[in-house]
Amino acid sequence: MRQFKIFLRTLLAILGISILYQILIRLVRKVWHFPAPAFIGHFLDSDLRRAMQPPDIMIARSGIHAGMKVLEIGCGSGGYTIAVARAVGPEGEVAALDIQPAMLHQLAAKLAQPTYQDIHNITLYEASAYDLPFEDETFDLVYMITVFQEIPDRDRALAEVKRVLKPGGLLAITEWLFDPDYPLMSTTAKQGMDAGFVVDAALGDLWTYTVRFKKIAI
Ligand SMILES: C[S@@+](CC[C@H](N)C(=O)[O-])C[C@H]1O[C@@H](n2cnc3c(N)ncnc32)[C@H](O)[C@@H]1O
Known part of the structure; x- marks a missing residue:
């Protein structure tokens, strides 16, 4: 007792x-406002985290399919990057971008492991969401998981996302209640619509959701 x-x-x-x-x-x-410290990279890329946000479910909600050219903004330590790379397959490409070199080092170390030697379609970029180092209309999908609310000037980031997306391209924003920056789904949807995107789907629940936007083809 x-x-x-x-x-x-x-x-x-x-x-x-x-x-x-x-x-x-x-x-x-x-x-x-500050980027998530790099020391939490180990937790973000852990089985515990993936149990709470299963990669197959999270990534399927983005509308991803084989052959796509994907930009993952705020890839961090790469908790989801490998799954994104596998989902687009060898015909697809993944640009994994983060503002913090310490996060990218963790992802690079992961990619160097023997288990991941079959992955050849990920390129790492150290850059800010405010100045994406890509040509206009480069990507089919821009993917962000527990990142977007961490960016202070979200309008500026969305303008850049819009620039690098192909017409008809998708933007998937996933949020997680556990994240201290978590906003309601309606807030995320409004932010995207205010930037000129159209909501393609709103999936998930209060715990973790994805709002998928489409860049209207003009
Ligand atoms: C909470 S972590 C999430 C990492 C990863 N998406 C995940 O879910 O495991 C947020 C990441 O966004 C990155 N980040 C924050 N502001 C950024 C910006 N302006 N441009 C690019 N990356 C940024 C941080 O460095 C950090 O790695």
């Missing part, structure tokens, strides 16, 4: 600390 009480108290303490942490970090993020 005593052991059960200790277990229960520990569980409640962990729950309380987690809730407090979530409240505090969300308040801090309202005033202080």
Whole structure:
């Protein structure tokens, strides 16, 4: 009985600390914008994280298919990049872009592992979403998972995304309740529509959702 009480108290303490942490970090993020620190890259690219946001479900929601040319903005340590590369297949290409070299180093180290030697279609770019180092109308799909709200000037980033997308190209923005920058689905949808995109699909639930936008072909 005593052991059960200790277990229960520990569980409640962990729950309380987690809730407090979530409240505090969300308040801090309202005033202080900075990219997710590179040390969380290990958690972002962990099996625990993928259990909460399964890559096959997340990536399928983006409208991805074989042969696509994809830009992943804010790829971080590459928790989803490999799955994106496998989904587009050898005929497709993935440009994995992040503003933090320390995140890209983690992805490069992962790609150097023997398990991933069959992947040849990922190129890494150290750049900002504000100045994408690509020609106009280059990509079929721009993919962002738990990134978009981290970018302070989202209108500027969306203008760049629009520029590099082909007419009829897709933009998929995935958000996760666990992320301190999490916005409601309606907020994300409005931000994209205000930038001139059309909502193609809104998928998922409060825990994790994807809003898929289309660049209208003119
Ligand atoms: C929370 S992490 C998510 C990483 C990865 N998408 C994932 O889900 O595992 C957000 C990433 O976005 C990157 N980022 C933040 N602002 C950026 C910007 N302006 N341009 C490009 N990348 C940015 C950060 O460096 C970080 O790696």
